[in-house]
């Protein structure tokens with residue numbers, strides 16, 4: 001088999017959890033929790049020592065974010081007003097862990113779509129925003145479950161994990177260190193979402209994606225050439241999660257609001273939109289591409305309004321759904337997997353020579369862009 005040291009995307013895979021929660025179901029559960037909380041604290045609220053909680057609304061959620069529903073690994077616990085978290089039973093050390101299980105499902109689909117055997121793969125990156133344990137690496141568990149030789153490791157750049165993973169895989173191909181690399185992004189975001197926080201309880205969903213990055217010399221006929229990749233990070237506290245082993249002890253420990261997802265959504269919106277559009281425009285120029293000729297933008301799926309603005313700045317006109325497809329309406333924000341889901345679901349209709357960009361952005365701040373051209 002030939003090695004060209006030119007990276008391509010050979011195929012992608014997607015695992016979608018069967019259970020899904022509509023905005024109406026989510027808001028009914030949240031508002032039942034609010035009613036119960038306010039009744040339980042009625043005296044303190046009347047005395048002004050405790051603030052009453054405000055109800056959520058389906059109209060607000062859809063208008064502010066574009067999200068209509070989200071998939072989750074475990075629905076009953078999330079919707080029980082007395083629980084409001086996914087109840088995923090702990091598994092024994094000799095059982096496949098949840099993240100590995102959904103990552104393997106997505107990886108198997110990517111391999112099948114490429115006509116590739118797992119034994120052909122040289123490396124596995126588990127690129128995701130929340131690892132369910134510190135070690136051993138989730139990636140090594142996925143590697144073992146697929147019976148892959150070589151090496152594997154985890155990486156976390158929050159929402160940009162998958163695009164940073166694709167660039168890392170592409171660099172292995174460019175350097176000749178590997179010819180076939182799986183970038184797997186299992187996102188169990190329901191675990192870190194604070195389902196009791198009105199400002200963010202609607203934001204996330206669970207999913208797993210896989211991207212098979214390979215040397216063009218071994219790639220299937222139908223693939224996407226990686227024309228260039230560009231990464232950027234700028235520190236910000238506006239999306240933050242303080243969970244970690246240094247704060248394991250009560251009363252500061254796990255379960256407190258700051259150990260879950262916290263964001264200043266408006267600031268994120270305002271500060272990240274210009275970062276993303278500038279990065280896409282700069283990298284287009286460096287690659288000698290006309291941004292207005294990009295056939296499709298597969299953008300991170302956090303907020304429909306954000307994507308509208310970014311796409312307009314890049315393309316120079318209001319983007320159609322065909323130019324900038326949305327998946328957050330049914331998946332919500334799936335962190336690093338979002339732009340890959342958009343690419344997975346919306347790339348087969350394009351023609352040879354069509355060019356586009358897979359672009360993620362989020363906590364860090366972080367932005368990752370992968371420019372691709374359909375080969376055949």
Ligand SMILES: CC(C)(COP(=O)(O)OP(=O)(O)OC[C@H]1O[C@@H](n2cnc3c(N)ncnc32)[C@H](O)[C@@H]1OP(=O)(O)O)[C@@H](O)C(=O)NCCC(=O)NCCSC(=O)CC(=O)O
Pocket residue numbers: 055056057060061064065129158159160198199200239263264265266268269302303306333335336361362363364
């Ligand atoms: C979160 C948002 C949808 C919120 O929309 P807005 O900014 O318009 O809303 P806001 O917070 O200013 O609130 C406006 C008004 O609505 C009220 N309000 C807030 N929540 C409500 C709810 N659930 N139901 C009804 N009303 C609500 C507020 O109290 C306020 O009232 P009043 O007007 O009376 O004060 C949006 O800001 C957003 O999507 N920002 C981008 C976020 C983003 O990209 N994050 C990255 C996520 S991290 C990520 O992607 C993954 C990663 O990096 O790992």
